[in-house]
Amino acid sequence: MPALQPQVANLQMADFTYPLPPERIAQQPVEPREAAKLLVWEKGELHDAHFTDLPSLLPPSSLLILNDTKVIHARLEFRKPQGGRVEIFLLEPHSPSSYEESFSALHSCAWRCLIGNAKRWRTDPIALTLPDGTVLQAARVEHEGADVVELSWASPLPFGQLLQQAGAIPIPPYLKRDAKPEDSVWYQTVFARASGSVAAPTAGLHFSDALLQSIANAGHTLGYSTLHVGAGTFLPVKSPCIGGHAMHRESISVPRATILKLLEHPGPIIPVGTTALRTIESLYWIGYQLLNAPQPPPPLGVEQWLPYKAGDTPTPQRALEALLSYLDSAHTDTLHATTNLLIAPGYTPRIAHGLITNFHQPESTLLLLVACLMGTDWRRAYQHALEHGYRFLSYGDGMLILP
CATH class of the missing domain: 3.40.1780.10 (QueA-like)
Incomplete structure (x- = not known):
């Protein structure tokens, strides 16, 4: 060529x-x-x-x-037990690797992510409690130098529905403001x-x-x-x-x-x-x-x-x-x-x-x-x-x- x-x-x-x-x-x-x-x-x-x-x-x-x-609610904000904030920004599904299978997943899936305040989070799992009481747990996994996060939950909801509750719409960084409810529309x-x-x-x-x-x-x-x-x-x-x-x-x-x-x-x-x-x-x-x-x-x-x-x-x-x-x-x-x-x-x-x-x-x-x-x-x-x-x-x- x-x-x-x-x-x-x-x-x-x-x-x-x-x-x-x-x-x-x-x-x-x-x-x-x-x-x-x-x-x-x-x-x-x-x-x-x-x-x-x-x-x-x-x-x-x-x-x-x-x-x-x-657009998915790709921004997830977790709090460590000590109070520190860790933001997980979902990029693409890792396991299962197809979008359809990942959003249909029950109980667990893994995504390639960007991690805010990554130095504050090593290996210990962190958790996020949803309004309905469901606990979403995140564990950091190393995979070929990329940040992969394994997410798990006990609710019968598939991950796609869970994400609608747990995450925020990822508006562009140049807007320099937090997402508002209207941004979801x-x-x-x-x-x-x-x-x-x-x-x-x-x-x-x-x-x-x-x-x-x-x-x-x-x-x-x-x-x-x-x-x-x-x-x-x-x-x-x-x-x-x-x-x-x-x-x-x-x-x-x-x-x-x-x-x-x-x-x-x-x-x-x-x-x-x-x-x-x-x-x-x-x-x-x-x-x-x-x-x-x-x-x-x-x-x-x-x-x-x-x-x-x-x-x-x-x-x-x-x-x-x-x-x-x-x-x-x-x-x-x-x-x-x-x-x-x-x-x-x-x-x-x-x-x-x-x-x-x-x-x-x-x-x-x-x-x-x-x-x-x-x-x-x-x-x-x-x-x-x-x-x-x-x-x-x-x-x-x-x-x-x-x-």
């Missing part, structure tokens, strides 16, 4: 920054959801709108792909279905049931996929150039019905959010690998630099057909995989024809993704948003990008 393209590896993160005053970071969403402002960038032209206008702003017969992941899309994320797919927060119906009534099509958003989405790029950054891994699940829509849809395909875009582009690269190695060992996955090293590449149709053949051979209707895919300037989208997204943090991989679609014009669009009262980051306003 060829070496990584130097023009990509040497992208300087200092070229992807902008001044973001703290007061422009939205602390809560507008209500109703679809009242948020929408900046439209279409082939270099900018104009202001609102999400309520989206059905008429989309290209005719668009297919929108939405991420139906559900605000920080969740109306179409959330598959539990597993520790951060919301925030472009989807602007959609109400009424707006989704209006989009369908306007002749557009909706499709769903799942990418469980990890805490890595908030990690800053610490290296001066993108070639030194290790992209975080996230789990994706895509039903056969969505793959068929992507394959057969005659109009533009517009993902809602960077996670949906990374999901459908990852599908292409999984198909690429299947065509080059028809029987790869599971689990399927996409390494972050694969697109920048690949040689001859297939058409999107061939790649998606390879996925369907794989599902047939595996006797399943859902594709499960992981992705570390990094989308940056120099990447050529294979399936997506545009994007609906929020305004992102300076020097972030999310901003690199936006720049991949807009080129250097992202800077003009962000400056326009700052000058015209748009609200930024997770609870902020959004953009419709049509290259």
Whole structure:
């Protein structure tokens, strides 16, 4: 496989920054959801709108792909017998390793975690008592250098239901406040279905049931996929150039019905959010690998630099057909995989024809993704948003990008 393209590896993160005053970071969403402002960038032209206008702003017969992941109550606050506080932030299931099995687990399960005040907690189990009297116990387990916590309880409730009581919704760290009860509604899309994320797919927060119906009534099509958003989405790029950054891994699940829509849809395909875009582009690269190695060992996955090293590449149709053949051979209707895919300037989208997204943090991989679609014009669009009262980051306003 060829070496990584130097023009990509040497992208300087200092070229992807902008001044973001703290007061422009939205602390809560507008209500109703679809009242948020929408900046439209279409082939270099900018104009202001609102999400309520989206059905008429989309290209005719668009297919929108939405991420139906559900944010879990991932923050657990324990107290040691001596009174010290230990926060456990759930990242991904360890045993059982599937999200579905872990949330269905009775009496015990183990998760990879981030641990706050970790030095105060060695090996002794700690406990958290729920309002109904259930005691949730946590024991720290070492596993290949990662923090793994074994959780156990005597209640007949499955872990997913227990977590709703025990944990708090993990709002973004840049909000610099504790979660409020309203965040459990605000920080969740109306179409959330598959539990597993520790951060919301925030472009989807602007959609109400009424707006989704209006989009369908306007002749557009909706499709769903799942990418469980990890805490890595908030990690800053610490290296001066993108070639030194290790992209975080996230789990994706895509039903056969969505793959068929992507394959057969005659109009533009517009993902809602960077996670949906990374999901459908990852599908292409999984198909690429299947065509080059028809029987790869599971689990399927996409390494972050694969697109920048690949040689001859297939058409999107061939790649998606390879996925369907794989599902047939595996006797399943859902594709499960992981992705570390990094989308940056120099990447050529294979399936997506545009994007609906929020305004992102300076020097972030999310901003690199936006720049991949807009080129250097992202800077003009962000400056326009700052000058015209748009609200930024997770609870902020959004953009419709049509290259």
